[in-house]
Amino acid sequence: MVKNLNIFSLDGKVAVVTGAARGIGEAISRQLGEMGAHVVMADMLDVVDETARKLGDEGLSTEGERVDVTSSQNVNELAKRVNAKHGRVDIVVANAGIAYESTTEDHSDEDWRRVMSINLDGVFYTARAFGNIMLDQGGGSIIAISSIAGVKAVRPELHIGYDVTKAGVAHFCKVAGVEWAARGVRVNAVGPGYTNTEMLQRVGLEQPEVMARWIDDIPMSRLLEPSEIAQAVAFLASDAASGITGQLLMADAGYSAA
């Protein structure tokens, strides 16, 4: 018997990914594009156009867009533009985020506000703006990027503001997922573990003892590839996850289970 794999297809779907210029956002855009979606790649960096063109050269359907997720007006305008151009939005990935390090006792007000505004306000503004479009059209899938730092105190690095935003992102998805469940809009979070991006490669070079500790704590004894985070996002975006909402799916090589 031939199994029905169409449930994994994103053919004809319109997807928006924030923080898409590089790293995990770029990988998510590539994965959604490879599964058939048209992907609007939004970022505050102009280089997002170049990244979108690169994926376009790989044969994917992409476009670059500019957004600052800390501005609700900016996010609302992006949602309006995308909806006006494509007539619908099926998938939104609220991926834009920043990390930094600070002890709790030395944490500045400015760093606290900055991380809240990008990582938490940004997810709320993105989910609200695109969620309204999805509620009007009767369906859609929203995925926000949380972190292992949202479910446990990671070590040895310290970034309590970041950790609180990522716990908030997961809880936002739980509550919004339930609120919109009967209206066809699913809301879920993906929690990446330590992922092989430029930033972590730098840690590996500059602080090999930190990298060694991470690897020791990760049951799979390795970093995740950005594509592995993207695969979890794509699953939640697809009809294969039609019964799943309000959940946090950890893509963390076993880190949070250990």
Ligand SMILES: NC(=O)c1ccc[n+]([C@@H]2O[C@H](COP(=O)([O-])OP(=O)(O)OC[C@H]3O[C@@H](n4cnc5c(N)ncnc54)[C@H](O)[C@@H]3O)[C@@H](O)[C@H]2O)c1
């Ligand atoms: N890399 C990891 O190991 C890891 C682990 C857990 C969670 N995460 C999360 O995954 C997401 C992506 O991380 P990454 O490692 O690819 O980071 P990254 O810094 O490589 O990419 C983040 C992207 O977000 C964009 N961005 C930042 N502020 C923005 C704003 N105000 N408006 C619009 N775009 C903005 C940046 O320009 C950048 O392109 C983040 O939410 C991060 O917290 C990463």
